[in-house]
Structure formats: structure tokens, C-alpha cells
Amino acid sequence: MRASSRWKESSPERKDSRRLTWVLPTVDGRKTLEGHLAALAQIAGSQPNAVN
Template structure:
């Protein structure tokens, strides 16, 4: 599905780790941090750094919640794409498709 804004290459999403994070959360409302980390085989530091970039760009939201299974004060972190993030990801995937097919140049949303 191409968003209403059309294909737009997005430099923030294009980083391999950030693209994989966005793709993993693309069809669900949110995933728990450890699931993303373990599924993508990332270190905590690498995942945290990339989630911060996505969050600062308004592409993902994060929320913390207590876990009934934990006896310590640590909380679970849930991550999901925002509406802006979903639109940006769909536009980026459409741009990549155009690039791969050689059907035109996609706009770049980086400044």
C-alpha cells in the first residue's frame, strides 16, 4: 500500500537496524523491547540507540509498564509505530520498490 503522500525515501528509517525495527512492528500495535532485541539479535545498547533516533523523529512511541511477574522495580518497555511512522515506513518501502524497479526517483525526506 502506497501512502497518500506517495513514495518518499526516508533517511531515518533507511538505516538497516531502524528499517528492521519498523518492519517488525509494521503490522501490529506494539511489541515488547526484549522481543524486538531478541528477534533482531541486537544488543541493548544498539536497540536503545536506534529506538531513540526513531522516537526523536516521531516515528515510534514507547511506553513503560510494570510486569506482574517481576519482583523488582524494572518495567517492560513497549514499542510501536506512530501514525507518522507507519506513513513514513510505507512511503519508504514504496520508494525502495521504485528504486529496485528502476521506475523513477523517489523523494528524500531528510533535511
């Protein structure tokens, strides 16, 4: 599946017809997500892992 695909496609590796969606966040979106994950980790009392 191409990362640029905008539609969900069946994963050929799965037999239960689950769908996969690939997303590529913008730089601002990644920073926002990392901020949210850090806040959730702080609430949960753990250190966040970097989003790769």
C-alpha cells in the first residue's frame, strides 16, 4: 500500500479483513501529537517515548 493512498485497503497479510490506514502528520501535527502524548504520560506517571 502506498503511503499517499487516501483510501483504506485490505491488508494482504491478514485473513480477517482488517483495514489499514496510513497517515503522515505535518511538522506541526507531529509536535502537537508529541505534546499530547507527553501530557498523557505525565498524567499516567511515566516518561513518554518519542514518536517515530
